[in-house]
Each structure stands twice: as structure tokens, then as C-alpha cells.
Amino acid sequence: MTAPLLSVDDLAVRFVTPDGTTTGLDGVSLEVRRGEIVGLVGETGCGKTLTGLAILGLLPRSARVVRGSVRLDGDELLGLTADRLREVRGARVGMVFQNPASAFNPVFTIGSQMRYVLAAHERLPKAEAEQRIRETLAEAGLPEVERVLRAHPHQLSGGMLQRAMIASALLCRPQLLIADEPTTALDVTIEAQILRLIRRLQESRGFSVLFITHDLGVVRSVSDRVVVLYAGRVAETAPTADLFARPAHPYARGLMAAVPHASGRREALASIPGAVPPDVGTIEGCAFADRCPLVVDRCRAERPLLRELAVGHRAACHLADAGAIL
């Protein structure tokens, strides 16, 4: 088996604010293999966006990487100088964010912003650059290329802007695309189109995707593998079909039982009592222990590590053994 494209190992991030310090990520490890879409899912504050920002070297000033490593195709990204990081971002790693309207500069046309992105990373003859931009936009499902190039962001719909955003992210043919809630601001009809577009482009170009979302339905429809985060730690990771068929971590099970389905009404929705702990860094045992219906003494005393339950299916729970998930 070849080495994964992206490997995040024991990544820990702390926030330092005037009010004290708190833990953002507490030892997150995950991998994205070549040509796969990995869904990173969790609730508000679980650290999913923070993970994406840490990979890109875009952490806010108040956040510090305490330990860990982020390797892209073997190259360590943590600790790179700002100049070296800029070479990675945009060229080797593309980014798509939730709100395309605020990701583009409102006073420049889409065309000028795309030319700027391309020129920042590659020195191409003008004709070749123009052709690359036009091809990429068309590939992203924007056939009216000339109109899009001349448009300012406010002149395009949310769906078209997100397509333009994806085209910009893919302009320099990155190995990895980090998409942070790219469809959350869109209507479901547009969301479905964007999800299909990302899948289609991934298949035709062969890049890898880290797809960050809070939406279990989106994760299920788009990703090959899922990583479930809880309170800055990885709770469970598995191939998508496996995770939805046999969730092992009580938190993952709780989440799935809480989602109302359009495809069939559930009699009652389970809810997860309590709240996320304020600072997971101070917790010696399992971060979910206080909310867990299965909790035993060991859960509070000893932090559960990710254990392999089936091929590629790992959960950080003392009680999730191979027998319990079947």
C-alpha cells in the first residue's frame, strides 16, 4: 500500500486568550489517501474547521500548535515559513469555504481573481493561462465562461459562485482539496449539484478531498471514508458504508439516532443529554464520558485510544469491541 497523501499525526492546538488557555485539538490523527474523499464530521466546536486551518497553516493568531505533525506527500507542513506555506496553499492544496460570496473580493471580476491566483503559482504564457482558466470553469459546470469571467461576485448566484470557487481552487491542479462546509449556505437543489460536481471532478482528476461538514447526510453521499470528531479528538473513523451500518462509538451512534430523515419518519429522535466539556485538555479519561449512556469507571480514568474493530474501522471507546458493534 502506498503512503497516504495527507497524514495528520497527534495534532494538538491550544487557544491562548486574555481569559486563559483552552484546548482546540487534543491529539487528532487522520489520513487522506490518494484519490479518496474523506469526510470530517462533528458538531460546533469539535475542531473540524480548526483541523483544516491547521493543515493549511491558517490558524488564527490566538491558536498555537502544541504538538503533532502534518505531512503532505511526505513533506512536513508544520513549521514551514510563510513563503513556503504560500507555495503549498493554492498550488498543492486547494481550498473551498462555506460562503463563496465572502471568499471572493467583491470589487474585482471573477476573471481577474482567477488570473491572480494562477499567476501567483505558475508562470504561464498568457494564452495558455487564459485557456487553463476557461477550461477549468467549464469543467466546473459553468458553460457561460465569458460571462462568468467578466462578472463581479454579486452578479452570480450562490451556486455559480461556489462552482467558480471550486474552479479557482483547482486551477493549479492541487493534490488535495480541503472543502469546509462548501454546501451549507446553499439550497438542497444546488447542494446536490455541487456534491455531484466535486465527486465528478475528483474522479476525473484523481485528487484527494478532505470534506468538512456537520451534515451526516452530506457525508454519507459524498465521502469514501469518515472521521468523526468530538471535542477535539477523533471518536471514530471507518469506511462510509461501515460507519453508517455499524457505528461503534456511543457518540456516533447518538448523532445518527438524532437526525430526522426525509426518507422515512422516525418515531422519536434520540437526543444526547448534556454538553461538550469546556476544555478537553483537562480531561484524563474519555471526553464523552459525562454524556455517555454506557459509561463505566474506566472511561473517566483512562483515555480510550483508537482501536481497530474491523478493517479500517477504528473507534476510541473502551467498550467498542468487535463484538459490540455487530
Next chain:
Amino acid sequence: MTAPVVATAAVVPLVSVRGLEMAFHVDGRVVRAVAGVDLDILPGEVHALVGESGSGKTTLARCILRLIVPTAGTVEVEGRDIARLRGGELRELRRSMQLVFQDPEGSLDPRMSVRDLVAEPIRTHLRPARGGIGPAVVELLDGVGLARRHLDRRPHELSGGQCQRVAIARALALKPRLIVLDEPTSALDVSVQAQILNLLLELRARHGLTYLLISHDLGVVRHLSDRVSVMYLGRIVERAAADEVFEDARHPYTRALLASVPDAAAAGPRPTLIRGDPPSPADPPTGCAFHPRCWLRDRLPDAAICATTAPPPVDGGNRAACHFADRVAPALAEDRP
């Protein structure tokens, strides 16, 4: 869920909307955000409005609440035309119809304590004797799952779910007949959303409430609703019991909307039934407003009428506003191997 409400002639609607239009003037053009809607909300039902952004859901709800005055048509609440209400009658209408917003923290005054937030509507509308509010506030909070220890907190000291509970307690304080829920859980995480959805169903059963639910989340709609009205470009294109809409939709747009939902209960890709963005309400297509995006029209040899003639509107005898509603299910059945 309680037994579904059956629409019969014997049931007098709580809210009755007829021929409602709401036009706005935008950049010198007329935008008909609501372009002729008839709607009955029956007492005790949860009626959902679904549709894409700009379909007119929120504008319709605002007209029903008389927050804006429609450019044409009438809204009757318990048989009285709300446009004619004045003074005490209008105050009584305001009391009887409450609204819960999407952003729970933004809808609460950050400087007020939970106690004052819940007491405020009682003081404003019910003019109770001095000092007599305390027990009522505690009871209301208890009813939405909050405790005495929350009384002196301010919104920023509460979680999003707790803020939404306070907003619901404020709405309940006036013992309303109708509560409009405008995306009540969109800003919440799923585990908290489940708590709020369960609470809303429990309160409906306990207080005999009627809800008008606006939501883009079709899972939420299916979980809460008895009946569903599907809106497209300011019109209702399909209306039926929730199970009928979700299991056996008759309008091609409803089918397309449902097929777009990324469902945590369903694996794998589903057929694409819709393309592009909705057209601008400032420049709606001729005939059936959905025809430029319609997948069914593409498959029919005889569908010229769709571009020229508006389909018959949804009413008691017509579930879906489509010339070819009876062809929807057969067309999709052909797709299956």
C-alpha cells in the same frame, strides 16, 4: 405524532388565506414574492412550507402574521379578516399568533435576563397584577426544560439550544393559537436539534397548538409536519399530507426537491432531477414557472402547454399544480431497472 388532521369540510380553518399576493418594488421592477396563494391552516395541525430560497415562504408567513400588508388577497384568522382589525382586536391577534426565529441568540435582547425575557410578553399583553408574574415565568421555563437556576442568566451565558427554549417560552407565555416556526433548528447542532424538535411536538400535544413551520430541512419537515405545502416562485405547487408528499409526490418539482436531499439514511447517489438555479421572481417564466427546469417536460413529447399556460392551481380537489401530474410516477418507474 398525534393522529393526522384530516381536512374535512367540518373543520373550520384557524387561518384562511385567499388570493394572497405580495409584490415588492425592487430597482424599478415589480417582484411578486407571493404570487397568488390559497392556504388553510387547520387547528391543531403542523403545516409546513417548503421550497428553495426566494420561493416566498417567509413573505407568506409575514403576511399571515400581519407584519406586512399584502398587496392583494385576504388573510382570515378564525373567520375575521385581519386587515380590518384595529385597537384591542389587533392586540388580541398579535397575542394569539407568535413567532420563533432561526437565530435564537439574535432574537433575544442580550441585556435582559431570562426572567425578564419571559416576563416581558406577559407584562406587555396580559397586564398582570404586580409581583404576580414570578410563578408563571418559572412554570413556563419548566415547560420548556429550563430550571430556576437559569432565571438570572443572559442570552450569552446560555447555549444555542437553551436560547431557543427561552424563545419558545416567550412565544408560549401568551397562550397563542398559532406559532410560526421560521427555521427553528437551522442554527443548532443535530443533537440539540433533536431536543428542540421533541420539545415542539410535546408542547403541541400538551397545549393544543397549531404550527406553521418554515424549513429548508426536509428531514425536520417530515418529522414535525402533518401537511406540507411546497412553494415555487411565490406559488404553492403541491399540497398534501406529509406522508403523501414524501412517499408519493405528484409535482415534478417536489420530486426533484426530495431527490436532492442528502439523506443520512440512504447510501449512494440518486437520480438528478433538477438543474440550475431557480429563476428570478422579478422575471418569472411564462406558463408553468417550473417548466425551464422541469425533468418531466423533457421526457414528454406533448408538453408545449407547459411553456404557454399556467397549470390549474392547488385547491381542495387538485393536489399538484402540474399539467402532467399523473405522469410523474410512471415516468420515474421507467427509470428503475
